[in-house]
Amino acid sequence: MQYFNLTTILSVAVINKKFNHIATLIASGEYKELIKIREFISDYAKKSGLDLKKIDELVLAVDEACSNLIHYSINFDNTRTIKIDLENTDDEFVVNIQDDGKPFNPESVKSPNMKQYFLEFRKGGLGLHILKNLTDEIIYIPSSNQQDRNVLKLLKKY
């Protein structure tokens, strides 16, 4: 039996889809860039024919992903950047987010039980829950010897 590590499996999944490049935005690692990022996603998603409700959902998912990266991966270092490539496949609009911070797979975080969350008046930890709820597929490839940036692809079906 042959064993694959997680990265290999995800890379195979990526190769099986053909991603067409649409546009690129480079943002610095600070929260004030979030408005610019949201407008970028929204403008191109509209042009690409995604419907308005799905655009709102995707914009929020990308905001949550980038807020998390800026905080935990880039650690508010505004000399570092987040590169966002917009792509599409035959039936999905894709936001490809790349950073050179610490690798962090959003799929590794369990969604909270909201009833318990409110009972305990907890705070935070909801961004990734939103991210997972509002996208159709998430592909995560941590940086490695072959690529110097972490890649997070958020896919939204047309």
Place this chain on the structure above:
Amino acid sequence: MKTTNSLTINTQTKDGIDIVSIDGFLDAHSAPDLEKHIETLVNSNRIKIIIDFSALEYISSAGLGVFMSHIEEIRNKNGDIKMIKMTEKVYSVFDLLGFPMLFNIDKNEEDAIFQFNNNIIGGSD
């Protein structure tokens, strides 16, 4: 009045209730401003708060976090935060995470004031 790049906060006081209107975008960048604003109210024991969302165009989880930060302390002091006039888009974010379990989300000011006057606390579910 307080303005940042993306969020404007206005407060009006009526019969001991503070109505805080938020206009613009409530995200990780602007959330600390609203958090400080509410903290100032709570520190001066102004704990009956209505948030008017009618001019809020956008909210992310950082914005939701602002309300989680203070609600326990406010309710322990017999106050509350009630929310009114959300657009469908903003409400859908609260709803996605089940926030109507914890908060009164009302159509208008009158409903929220009625709940304060009749000591109705908590969500609709």
